[in-house]
Amino acid sequence: MCLGLLFPLLLLTGCGSKEVPSVAKPTTPPVREITIAAAADLKFALEELIAEFQRQQPEFQCKVTYGSSGNFYTQLTQRAPFDLYLSADLDYPRKLIDQDLAIRETEFSYAIGHVVVWVPTASPLKIEELGIEALLDPSVGKIAIANPRHAPYGRAAEAALRKLAVYDKIEKQLVLAENVAQTAQFIESGAADVGLISLSLALAPSLRDKGRYWLVPVEAYPKLVQGGVILSWARDRGAAEHLREFLMSDGARAIFTRYGFSEPPRETET
Numbered sequence: 718m719c720l721g722l723l724f725p726l727l728l729l730t731g732c733g734s735k736e737v738p739s740v741a742k743p744t745t746p747p748v749r750e751i752t753i754a755a756a757a758d759l760k761f762a763l764e765e766l767i768a769e770f771q772r773q774q775p776e777f778q779c780k781v782t783y784g785s786s787g788n789f790y791t792q793l794t795q796r797a798p799f800d801l802y803l804s805a806d807l808d809y810p811r812k813l814i815d816q817d818l819a820i821r822e823t824e825f826s827y828a829i830g831h832v833v834v835w836v837p838t839a840s841p842l843k844i845e846e847l848g849i850e851a852l853l854d855p856s857v858g859k860i861a862i863a864n865p866r867h868a869p870y871g872r873a874a875e876a877a878l879r880k881l882a883v884y885d886k887i888e889k890q891l892v893l894a895e896n897v898a899q900t901a902q903f904i905e906s907g908a909a910d911v912g913l914i915s916l917s918l919a920l921a922p923s924l925r926d927k928g929r930y931w932l933v934p935v936e937a938y939p940k941l942v943q944g945g946v947i948l949s950w951a952r953d954r955g956a957a958e959h960l961r962e963f964l965m966s967d968g969a970r971a972i973f974t975r976y977g978f979s980e981p982p983r984e985t986e987t
Contacts, residue, residue, distance in 0.1 A: 747776075748776060748777070748778045749776055749777050749778070749953050749955075749956040750777075750778050750779075750780065750952075750953070750956070751777060751778070751779045751780070751800050751801060751953070751956050751957055751960055752779075752780050752782075752798060752799045752800050752801070753779060753780065753781045753782070753799060753800065753801045753802075753803060753960075754782055754784070754789040754792070754793065754797070754799040754801070754802045754803070755781050755782065755783050755784075755803040756783070756784075756785075756786045756789075756803055756804055756805035756869070756896075756897075756943065757783045757784060757785065757805075757868075757896035757897050757898035757899070758805055758830060758870060758897045758898070758915035758917050758918060758943075759783065759803060759805075759917070759943075760783050760898060760918075760921070761917065761918070761921035761922060761923070761976065762917055762921075762972060762973055762975075762976040762978070763781060763803070764781075765972055766963075766964065766969055766972050766973075767779045767781065769968065769969075769972065770960060770963045770969075773963075774959060774963075777956055777959060777960070779960065782799075783896075783898065784895075784896055785863070785864070785867045785868045785895055785896040786804040786805045786806060786809050786867070786868065786869055787809065787866065787867025787868060787869075788867050788895075788896075789802060789804070789809070790804070790809040790812065790813065790867075791867075793813055793818060793819075793948065794813070794816065794818065796818070796948075796950055799948055800947065800948060800951040800952060800953065800954075800956070800957045801945060801946075801947055801948070801951070801957045801960060801961065802819065802945055802946055802947075802948060803827070803943070803944075803945040803964075804869070804943065804944060804945060805830060805868070805869035805870055805897075805941065805943050806869040806941065806942065806943060806944065807824075807826060807942050807943070807944035808869075809869075810824055810944050810945060810946040811824065813946060813948070814946060817949065818948065818949055819946040819947065819948050819949055820946065820947050820948075820949055820951075820954070823946050823947040823957075823958070823961060824944060824945075824946045825944060825945055825946070825961060825964070825965055826942050826943065826944040826945075826981035826982060827943060827944065827945060827964045827965060827969075827973070827981060828943045828970075828973045828978035828979065828980070828981055829940060829941055829942055829943065829978060829979040829980070829981050830869075830870070830873075830915055830916070830917065830941035830943055830978060831915065831916040831917075831932065831933070831935065831941070831977055831978070831979070832870065832873050832874055832877055832913055832914070832915065832916070832932075832933040832937075832938060832941070833913070833914060833915070833916050833919050833930040833931060833932050833933060834848070834849065834851065834852070834911060834912070834913055834930060834931045834933060835901065835904060835911070835912060835913070835914045835918075835919050835924075835928050835929070835930045836851075836904065836910070836911045836928055836929055836930075837904065837905060837907075837927060837928050837929075838926075838927055838928055838929060840910065840911065840928075840929070841856060842854055842856070842857070842910075842911060844911070844929060844930065844931040845929065845931055847931075848931050849877075849878075849881045849883055849931075849933070850883070851911065851931070852878075852883055852887050852911060853883060853886060853887065856910070857887075857890065857910045857911055858890065858909075858910050859890055859891075859892045859903075859908070859909040859910055860887055860890045860891050860892070860909060860910065860911055860912055860913075861891075861892050861893075861894055861900045861903040861904055861908070861909035861911070861912030861913075862874040862875065862878075862891060862892075862893065862894070862900060862912060862913050863893070863894050863895070863896050863897045863899070863900050863914075864893040864894065864895065864896075865893075868894075868895075868896050868897060869941060869943075870896075870897040870900075870913075870914070870915055870941070871893070871894075871897070871900075872938075872939075873938040873939065873941055874913035874938070876937070876938040876939060877913065877933045877937040877938040878913075880936075880937040880938065881933075881937055892908070892909050894912075897914050897915050897918065898918065900912050900913070900914050901914045901918050901919075901924060904928070905924070905927060905928070913933065915977075916930070916932065916976075916977035916978075917976040917977050917978060919977070920975075920976050920977045921976070942981055942982075943978075943981070944981075945961065945964070947961065
């Protein structure tokens with residue numbers, strides 16, 4: 718064999734080959750999912766809040782279902798698969814705590830809601846001038862509110878109508894929606910001429926240019942302190958705690974304020 722060919726062959730075989738150490742590939746941390754049952758009045762505010770939360774902490778993914786607080790309460794008594802419950806009041810979360818279905822120390826209030834009388838922009842009703850008296854106008858056929866049986870905004874609406882001495886006059890004109898978001902849909906679609914909805918929905922991007930509103934005096938209905946709680950079967954309590962803390966942060970409360978909510982007490986009222 719030619720020596721010129723033998724020498725490089727010895728380098729390859731006689732001296733042995735060395736394995737190239739493998740470089741560990743960076744691992745992506747697993748996504749931590751949080752499932753949320755949220756009151757319907759939160760839809761637009763919470764979408765913005767969740768987007769900001771996930772921008773700050775991308776390891777979390779939030780899945781939100783919106784509906785009536787009371788209907789959610791019923792589902793949660795059957796251990797519906799949610800981690801965090803955001804109600805339009807504090808009564809439902811506290812009932813869950815009393816039944817050992819939610820973690821007592823995680824109860825918190827995140828906002829105070831407000832009720833408005835809302836009409837489409839083209840409505841002839843001069844609600845800005847007449848206020849609640851606009852509901853007595855002869856042109857008004859149906860008046861929409863959320864169902865007081867399971868919607869805190871419905872109970873607030875009924876209380877305001879009674880306090881302002883118009884309930885008995887318009888009771889037969891009332892149409893009940895499943896929740897406050899559906900109440901707004903009834904009015905927007907023409908299924909009702911006017912209705913009482915949350916200020917947060919009246920200020921939402923999809924409705925603020927489509928209607929006009931009159932702010933119902935806060936003295937006319939029980940204060941709508943909205944609160945939440947982590948369920949006792951939460952799959953990742955730590956993840957739910959992160960979101961809970963964010964919803965009580967100054968940044969979150971600034972977003973709530975833009976949607977017409979007032980700041981709640983810093984500590985949950987007992």
